[in-house]
Amino acid sequence: MVDTKKIAVAGATVALVAILVTFATSYMSDFDTSRTSTPEDGIKTLELKQAPVLGSDTATITIIEVGDYQCHMCKLWFEETRPLIVENYIKTGKVNLVFMDMPFLGSDSIPASEATYCADDQGKYWEYHSMLFRYQEEIDDGWANANRLQAIAFSLDLDIEQFDKCMTTDDHYARVNYNKQVAVTEFGASSTPTFMIVNTSSGDSQRIVGAHPYSTFEEVINSLL
Amino acid sequence: MYSNYFYILITVGIFFSLFIPLITISEFLFFEPFVVFSIYSETVLSFSLIVILSSLSAFAVSMNIYRAKLIKETRKIGSSIIGTMIGASAGACSCGPIAFSIITTFGTAGSIASSFLTIYEIPIRLISIAILIAVIYVTTKSLSCECNLKSQSG
Numbered sequence: 001m002v003d004t005k006k007i008a009v010a011g012a013t014v015a016l017v018a019i020l021v022t023f024a025t026s027y028m029s030d031f032d033t034s035r036t037s038t039p040e041d042g043i044k045t046l047e048l049k050q051a052p053v054l055g056s057d058t059a060t061i062t063i064i065e066v067g068d069y070q071c072h073m074c075k076l077w078f079e080e081t082r083p084l085i086v087e088n089y090i091k092t093g094k095v096n097l098v099f100m101d102m103p104f105l106g107s108d109s110i111p112a113s114e115a116t117y118c119a120d121d122q123g124k125y126w127e128y129h130s131m132l133f134r135y136q137e138e139i140d141d142g143w144a145n146a147n148r149l150q151a152i153a154f155s156l157d158l159d160i161e162q163f164d165k166c167m168t169t170d171d172h173y174a175r176v177n178y179n180k181q182v183a184v185t186e187f188g189a190s191s192t193p194t195f196m197i198v199n200t201s202s203g204d205s206q207r208i209v210g211a212h213p214y215s216t217f218e219e220v221i222n223s224l225l
Numbered sequence: 226m227y228s229n230y231f232y233i234l235i236t237v238g239i240f241f242s243l244f245i246p247l248i249t250i251s252e253f254l255f256f257e258p259f260v261v262f263s264i265y266s267e268t269v270l271s272f273s274l275i276v277i278l279s280s281l282s283a284f285a286v287s288m289n290i291y292r293a294k295l296i297k298e299t300r301k302i303g304s305s306i307i308g309t310m311i312g313a314s315a316g317a318c319s320c321g322p323i324a325f326s327i328i329t330t331f332g333t334a335g336s337i338a339s340s341f342l343t344i345y346e347i348p349i350r351l352i353s354i355a356i357l358i359a360v361i362y363v364t365t366k367s368l369s370c371e372c373n374l375k376s377q378s379g
Contacts, residue, residue, distance in 0.1 A: 072343070073252055073321075076265050076267060076268070080265050080266075104325060104328055104329075105324070105328070105336065105339070105340065106336055106340060107333075107336075138340070138344045139340035139343065139344065140336075140340060141344075190322045190325045190326070191322040191324070191325055207258075208257075208258060209255075209257065210252045210255055211252055211265075212255060212261060212263070213261065213263040215261070215263075216255070216258070216259070216261050219259075220258060
């Protein structure tokens with residue numbers, strides 16, 4: 001007779017081991033220390049410079065944030081850590097910030113990213129970027145559906161006709177997908193937020209995975225300056 | 226039971242073997258680029274639940290190991306493991322590498338599962354804590370009864 005108790009315990013053990021192995025392999029793939037630059041890093045940095053930049057174009061340090069607008073850890077970082085970086089480093093001209101989309105958490109992630117570039121067409125990328133994190137709710141619960149994205153555009157006094165045309169014709173769909181590919185294949189991002197802090201003069205860089213507190217960024221930026 | 230240092234060690238070992246991975250997955254503890262421990266004000270509740278969950282799991286499993294050695298019966302170990310796994314899986318996905326692995330592997334189904342575990346992280350952990358409290362209560366009663374019987378016969 002089959003011992004169901006033993007089967008249940010064995011099944012639970014297998015599931016636990018599977019979870020631990022998934023975690024270990026996923027985590028270890030992000031286990032990375034500071035690395036020396038390669039020529040490709042300079043090229044990637046140049047391409048990213050064509051993305052909307054928060055701060056001075058001539059800043060020595062560039063922070064590349066890889067994120068998803070539905071990622072709640074990205075929102076936490078946006079609310080808790082980013083303001084301190086803006087105040088102490090971006091406003092002083094030492095650092096600038098670039099956002100790279102990695103929309104993977106839900107079906108509303110890609111349209112949210114597209115909407116930021118539609119807003120960029122009208123010169124309001126960072127305003128729209130900020131509004132998305134401010135209004136973020138649960139993944140795919142409708143907070144970033146077409147109507148809400150349009151409402152955010154309306155609140156920023158964007159030309160709604162132009163915005164709607166941009167969204168319905170998917171003008172920036174290819175760009176968002178390209179960013180996602182670059183984030184995964186070139187930066188090795190497998191979670192959000194992931195940051196690449198680059199000294200654009202020397203090429204030295206440091207990757208930070210997760211919503212680290214301000215102290216981490218302060219130490220890394222100061223070590224790269 | 227805890228007059229035996231062996232069971233204290235088991236309890237402490239189980240606590241840390243669950244606590245450290247959970248706070249790492251939930252992005253309270255980072256190891257790269259250096260060791261950083263940080264709690265945002267919005268995540269205090271989540272952290273507190275992890276501490277409670279880890280503590281209860283440690284007690285539940287160690288008590289059931291003791292009980293299993295006492296009466297050679299392992300039924301409730303399964304319950305404590307199930308309670309632990311339910312609580313551990315909540316919030317484990319979020320935006321982290323586990324979620325990315327699940328979503329890229331299972332597509333839409335993975336995305337739904339991952340977002341479910343993230344959205345209902347607090348209720349799932351509370352259910353897990355309730356299961357573990359029940360296991361501890363039942364195990365404590367059982368141990369009291371069995372210890373009394375042994376002391377009477379002994």
